[in-house]
Amino acid sequence: MNYIHTETVGKTLVITLNRPEVLNALNLGLFAELKSIVEALSADEVHLGAIITGAGTKSFAAGADISELSSLDSKAAEAVSKSGQDIFFLIENCNKPIIAAVNGFALGGGCELAMACHLRVASDNAKFGQPEVNLGLLPGYGGTQRLVQLIGKAKATELLLTADAIRSDEALSLGLVNYVVSRDELKDKCFEILNKIYTKSPLAVALTLQAISAGINDNLTGYAVEVHNFGKAITSEDGQEGTKAFLEKRAANFTGK
Numbered sequence: 001m002n003y004i005h006t007e008t009v010g011k012t013l014v015i016t017l018n019r020p021e022v023l024n025a026l027n028l029g030l031f032a033e034l035k036s037i038v039e040a041l042s043a044d045e046v047h048l049g050a051i052i053t054g055a056g057t058k059s060f061a062a063g064a065d066i067s068e069l070s071s072l073d074s075k076a077a078e079a080v081s082k083s084g085q086d087i088f089f090l091i092e093n094c095n096k097p098i099i100a101a102v103n104g105f106a107l108g109g110g111c112e113l114a115m116a117c118h119l120r121v122a123s124d125n126a127k128f129g130q131p132e133v134n135l136g137l138l139p140g141y142g143g144t145q146r147l148v149q150l151i152g153k154a155k156a157t158e159l160l161l162t163a164d165a166i167r168s169d170e171a172l173s174l175g176l177v178n179y180v181v182s183r184d185e186l187k188d189k190c191f192e193i194l195n196k197i198y199t200k201s202p203l204a205v206a207l208t209l210q211a212i213s214a215g216i217n218d219n220l221t222g223y224a225v226e227v228h229n230f231g232k233a234i235t236s237e238d239g240q241e242g243t244k245a246f247l248e249k250r251a252a253n254f255t256g257k
Contacts, residue, residue: 003030005055006037012194013041013050014187020056026109027065028080031087038090038098048202049194051187052091052117053101054110060100060126063108066135069234070243078231081140084109085223088116088142093213095206097197099190102126103183107165112139115146118209120176121190122168123183128176129165136242136254140230145222151176 005016015037017024041050054060064084072080091098091113100106100117106128114120114128122128130143138144139160147156151174159166168180181189197205233239237257245252 001033001037003027004033004037008046009191010195011046011048011198012191013037013047015050015052016055017053017061018055020054020059022065023059023062023105024054024056024110025063025065026061026084026113027068031084035087035090038087038094041096041098042090042094047096048198049097049099050094051099051101051190051194052113053103053187057104057183059104059110060102060106061110061113062105063110063131064140066243066246069137070240070247072234074231074235076231077140077234078227081227081230084112084141085227088112089217091116092118092217093210094118095209096202097194097205097209099193101186101190102128102168102177103186107131108139108143109141112141112143112146115150115176116142119178119193121179121181121186121193122171122177123186124168124180125183126168126171126177126180127165128168128171129163130160131163131165133161134163134242134252135246136236136238136240136252137233138226138229140226142223142226144226147176149216150174 003019005018007014041047098117100114100120102114102122104126106114111128111130130139132138171177172180179189238254242252
C-alpha cells in the first residue's frame with residue numbers, strides 16, 4: 001500500500017489515509033487501495049469492524065486531488081465520479097461497522113468519505129464542508145445525497161451552495177457527527193463504540209446495517225444525476241476556470257458557462 005496504512009488492533013482494522021503532505025487528498029491510487037481494503041474487510045474472519053482516519057494532525061481528508069480532475073473530459077469525469085461513489089457504497093454497505101475518526105479537515109471528498117461511514121466521531125479541531133462550487137464543480141462522490149440524508153434538505157442546500165465549512169460543534173448539533181472529543185481521545189472513543197457493538201450478535205449487526213442501507217438507497221436516481229452533472233461541470237468554462245484558479249492559488253472568475 002502506497003497511500004494507506006492499515007493496522008489490526010484487537011478485532012478492529014484501523015485504516016489510515018497516509019498522504020499527510022497533501023492533507024490526505026483522495027487520488028485514484030488511494031481509491032484503488034481503499035476499495036481493496038474494504039472488500040477484504042467484508043470477507044475476512046479477523047476483524048469485526050474498522051476505523052478510518054487520516055495521517056497527521058491537520059486533516060482527515062481535504063478533498064479530491066484536483067490536479068487529477070482538472071484535465072478530465074466529461075466521460076472520464078463521470079467515470080471517476082461513479083467509481084468514487086461505488087467505493088463509498090462499499091463502505092456504506094459493508095456488513096461490519098465502520099467509524100470515521102475525523103481528526104481535522106473533512107472537505108469535499110473527505111466529507112463525502114466520512115458521510116459514507118456508518119458513524120462519525122470528530123475531534124474538536126475538525127471542520128466539515130463541501131466547497132466544490134468554489135471550483136465551479138459539485139460533489140461527485142455522493143455528497144449531494146448523503147448530506148441531505150444526514151442533516152436535512154434546508155441546511156444541506158445552504159452548505160452545498162455557499163461552500164461554507166462548519167466546525168465540529170455545529171456538525172454535532174446538526175447530526176452530521178455522533179460525538180465530538182479532544183484529538184487525544186478520538187481513537188479511544190471509536191474503540192469504545194466498536195467494542196460495545198462487538199458484544200452484540202455479528203449476524204444481527206450485519207443484518208441491521210443491511211436494512212439501514214436498503215432504506216437509504218432504495219432510489220439511486222439522485223446519485224446518477226450527480227455523476228452526470230459532475231461530468232458536465234468538469235468540462236464547463238466555469239469548471240475549467242475554477243480548477244485552474246485553485247491550482248494557481250488565485251480567485252476564480254466565473255461567467256456561468
